[in-house]
Amino acid sequence: MPAMNHSTNKNPMNVTQLPWAFPVGERFSGVQSSPVREILSVLSRGDVISFAGGIPDPDLFAVEEIKAAFDHVLTHQASKALQYASTEGEPALREQAAARMSRQLPTAAEQIQITSGSQEGLYLIGQTLLDAGDVVLVEQPTYLAAVQAFALSGARMVGIPTDEHGVLPDELERLIERHRPKFVYLIPTFQNPTGRCMPAGRRHQVAQILLRTGTALVEDDPYGQLRFSGEPVAPIGTLPGMPARTLLLNSMSKIMAPGLRVGWIRGEGPILRSIAIAKQAVGLQSPVTDQLAVARYLATNDIDQHIRRINTVYKTRRDAMHAELSGILPEGATITNPDGGMFLWARLGNDIDTSRLLPLAVEEGVAFVPGSAFYAHDPDHNTMRLSYVTNSPDVIAEGIQRLSRAIKTYSTRRSPATAH
Known part of the structure; x- marks a missing residue:
């Protein structure tokens, strides 16, 4: 039996002393x-x-209301709540999500993919749409965890210059022509990190550029309902011609509770099937108990x-x-x-x-x-x-x-x- 390294014996959890370590994939380097x-x-x-x-x-x-929702689910739906379920999401929650999305854009439950928070949605989109070397255009600055999620798929991020109203349309069009990105990622409403909100006129300009150049949009909207003043502005993905070429992400984290990890993607066409396959590989499904509890909460409380x-x-x-x-x-x-x-x-x-x-x-x-x-x-x-x-x-x-x-x-x- 080989002699034990003395420093390893004294500190067995010090991985720097181990003679071998798992090789990490190049995309993580x-x-x-x-x-x-x-x-x-x-x-x-x-x-x-x-x-x-x-x-x-x-x-x-809303702790008491959330507790009541979980109590109801575990009292009346325990066998369903604790079992495997569909990757696309629980029908009751997809219906509730579709109803909320339909306030801005007609949406059917079949157009909703439930995710474990919108962060998982970003990762799934990256896995589904991106190949190594693809370019994604992002705001400069942008949400750092989105950059992280897309980078894990081997993509290269290129920043779009911005002003106080968001991305500059001329710069967006120039960079699309130069890089032919797989998609553009934007947070138009109360952006993370700047807090700015893109006005309606700028959104229409952006939509026209995306339509004219045939470029897809991934629009992240976790903060849109946290409005204190001013008139609501419709997501870019709801503008004429845009719904079919937009993946629109939303989440319950900021308006209900982030620990529930419930979000969704609204999309149209075959891309939803591809995202579902990616989710099967990642985790089969989002937690059913949480999905049913959120659906119950939305059905029985005035979340607005x-x-x-x-x-x-x-x-x-x-x-x-x-x-x-x-x-x-x-x-x-x-x-x-x-x-x-x-x-x-x-x-x-x-x-x-x-x-x-x-x-x-x-x-x-x-x-x-x-x-x-x-x-x-x-x-x-x-x-x-x-x-x-x-x-x-x-x-x-x-x-x-x-x-x-x-x-x-x-x-x-x-x-x-x-x-x-």
Whole structure:
């Protein structure tokens, strides 16, 4: 029997000491973990105020109503709820999802694929549509976990320049002609990370470009119902000519509870069969108990009233964070002030690198996400994303004061050698 390595014996879980490790597929070699998840994983200190994750306030969950829905399912549908089921999703939930989608676009239950949150939907779309080397056009900046999901399929992300209204139409058309992307991925309504909402006129311009060039759209809409002010704007995928060439994602995470992991994709035609096959390979089905409970909740509760309640709270918190930030950021800094969603986006100016600012902020007891994480390429290191939905106005005020101290420390410590 070979002699045991002494250091391995002392620390058997230290994988760096093992003589052999599983080879990892090439498509994983350049893919990084989500920076948001990395930040959240180290924020175990109870004294850190986190503006990092888009995490709904658990005090706003409709716990009793959700509990009643689960009780009903397990009392009256236990044999169904605890059994294998169809990959496409439970009929009751598909009907409820179709009814909600039909408020904006006529939708049949057969056009709905249930997913374990919209994040799984993005992964399934990547697995179904993308081959190694394909190009996906994304907003610059964009939702970082979508980039991660598409990159795992071997795709290359190309960022579309944007302004305060979203993607620039001329740049979108130029990049389509240059790269012939497999699809364009957009979050037009209260975008993550910027919070901006693309106006109706810009949406029509984008739709016309996609139709004229024959380009598919993957439209992500997890935040659209979190509107505090202004008139609702229809998704791009609902505009004339667009439904057949759009995969439209939605989720219950932001309006009900993210722990339920219930979302869906609306699509048309054979692509839904391909997505179902991909889902079979990933997990056979989404949890049936959760699906049936969400369907029961939607059938027996006024979720629109619940959404109005949380929007009232979130609006107050957005106002508090915007006001507090406006008071402490350096001269020349800019902050978005969105009509809904979960996030503010700040550009600090003064050559402040927010990736270097973050450790100082955590020392002060506050966290955010550096904006560079949200860029497919050419990141802007001067930006940051802050979520206002988790904390009360008093906690937000304290957190922003901690951030102010971190910025002052950064400015004091910075030297010409470390400045950008």
